[in-house]
Amino acid sequence: MIPPSFDYAAPTTVDEAVGVLAEAGEDAKVIAGGQSLIPLLRMRFAAPSTLVDLGGIASLREVRDDGDALVIGAMVTHAAVLRDPLVNEHLPLLVSATETVADRQVRHRGTFAGSLAHADPAGDLPAVALVLGASMEIAGPGGRRVVPASEFFVDYLTSAVAADEVLVSVRVPKQGAWVGSYQKFNRVAQGWALVGVAAMVRRENGSIAEARVGLTNMASTPLRATATEQALAGADSREAIGAAAARVAEGTNPSDDLLGSADYRRHLAGVLTKRAVAGLV
Amino acid sequence: MTRVSIKVDGVDYEDDVEPRTLLVHHLRESLGKVGTVVGCDTSNCGACTVLMSDADGHQQGVKSCAVLAVQAADREITTIEGLSGPDNTLHPVQRAFHEAHGLQCGFCTPGMIMAAVDLLRENSDPSEQEIREGLEGNLCRCTGYQNIVRAVRAASEEIRHGRAEAEPAPPSQLAGEDQTPDSGLPRQSVPDETIPQPVP
Numbered sequence: 001m002i003p004p005s006f007d008y009a010a011p012t013t014v015d016e017a018v019g020v021l022a023e024a025g026e027d028a029k030v031i032a033g034g035q036s037l038i039p040l041l042r043m044r045f046a047a048p049s050t051l052v053d054l055g056g057i058a059s060l061r062e063v064r065d066d067g068d069a070l071v072i073g074a075m076v077t078h079a080a081v082l083r084d085p086l087v088n089e090h091l092p093l094l095v096s097a098t099e100t101v102a103d104r105q106v107r108h109r110g111t112f113a114g115s116l117a118h119a120d121p122a123g124d125l126p127a128v129a130l131v132l133g134a135s136m137e138i139a140g141p142g143g144r145r146v147v148p149a150s151e152f153f154v155d156y157l158t159s160a161v162a163a164d165e166v167l168v169s170v171r172v173p174k175q176g177a178w179v180g181s182y183q184k185f186n187r188v189a190q191g192w193a194l195v196g197v198a199a200m201v202r203r204e205n206g207s208i209a210e211a212r213v214g215l216t217n218m219a220s221t222p223l224r225a226t227a228t229e230q231a232l233a234g235a236d237s238r239e240a241i242g243a244a245a246a247r248v249a250e251g252t253n254p255s256d257d258l259l260g261s262a263d264y265r266r267h268l269a270g271v272l273t274k275r276a277v278a279g280l281v
Numbered sequence: 282m283t284r285v286s287i288k289v290d291g292v293d294y295e296d297d298v299e300p301r302t303l304l305v306h307h308l309r310e311s312l313g314k315v316g317t318v319v320g321c322d323t324s325n326c327g328a329c330t331v332l333m334s335d336a337d338g339h340q341q342g343v344k345s346c347a348v349l350a351v352q353a354a355d356r357e358i359t360t361i362e363g364l365s366g367p368d369n370t371l372h373p374v375q376r377a378f379h380e381a382h383g384l385q386c387g388f389c390t391p392g393m394i395m396a397a398v399d400l401l402r403e404n405s406d407p408s409e410q411e412i413r414e415g416l417e418g419n420l421c422r423c424t425g426y427q428n429i430v431r432a433v434r435a436a437s438e439e440i441r442h443g444r445a446e447a448e449p450a451p452p453s454q455l456a457g458e459d460q461t462p463d464s465g466l467p468r469q470s471v472p473d474e475t476i477p478q479p480v481p
Contacts, residue, residue, distance in 0.1 A: 003301040003303075010354075034352065038349065053351070053352065102418070104417075105330055105396065190418065
């Protein structure tokens, strides 16, 4: 279908974008790569009054080394993440998870920050951003603010970015001694993750000193599996990892639909968690 | 209306477009590039794949039903109609799809070929697995993909052995705006009422 009519603005600076949003009112919408938004427009699930295109803001296409973290601009595409030498050196978990996002064509246009702002619980990167401890820099009429990933995902398709704000960049701490793995299960190559698990561990003397586990599509937002994380600390055998992974569905609320029952998803989360963590030790 | 200038298959076009116009509709309905087809209208099937330059000028495969025409302003697009060389010599990927019978009904073929060209630019010697993963954004409901994968393998060998260029051929001498339908219908000679208009 053809999208509903809207006005279009192509600002060249973030300040200008914020100004356009303030003027356009709460029905305006920001577009980055558009790989989620344009299909929604076409199905007429979204009908913004104005689209504010970030594509003309050159500064948002940068990946910057900021000491113990990388700062990834809002217009850095998945394809740019995959070929960026800094990301490859310091954030291998982000690289391996990004490789599983959609398909080549979508990765050429879609952006890392856009997939976070879209806040789809079935999206792969929100759970990855959670375990990496990312934080988001948001610009609005009152200036800039920083929101940690743990507070960024508010509800289904709802992030902390307000209607008059722009997600400017994502600050992702370098992995350092942490190793990570993203495991997802989908029915067909292009399908959304039925369940995804982003796991990171820091090892000491042959056992797991600390672990972080993030879940894709196990609730209306991505979430951390805190019971499993605590149980993984000190785990030094496959049995211990399996016992910790078995607790991964605690506190989750997966959907129950034609693609899979809630029970099936809880089971799958355990399997994928065990697979992800066992591959890291 | 927003004025955009887009280079398509080597020819510059300048048009007023509604911001909501999808790139694929602009290509087909304003520029006459009907070689690029609309398959699923949900961004799944990849039949509408074209090459589009990014902000740094590198061409890469995109689904033209998931790009607004205004987002393509000042970019360079190659469609299936711009792949062949002078005198309509087929691009090696086109030739390989023909020779390996990489199609049945042919509807997915324009997108499949553009996605394969995009893949081979990044990886000139893909394994079967890499071809299958590289083309995961393109659906074919007839072939079962076997001959498509064979065609891409054959094209990669031909390209690597230097018998052919992996890059799209430069626009043929004939591809001037006035001379061939390949370059799209010159907008000014088409009465407005014959151009399909979006339904409000």
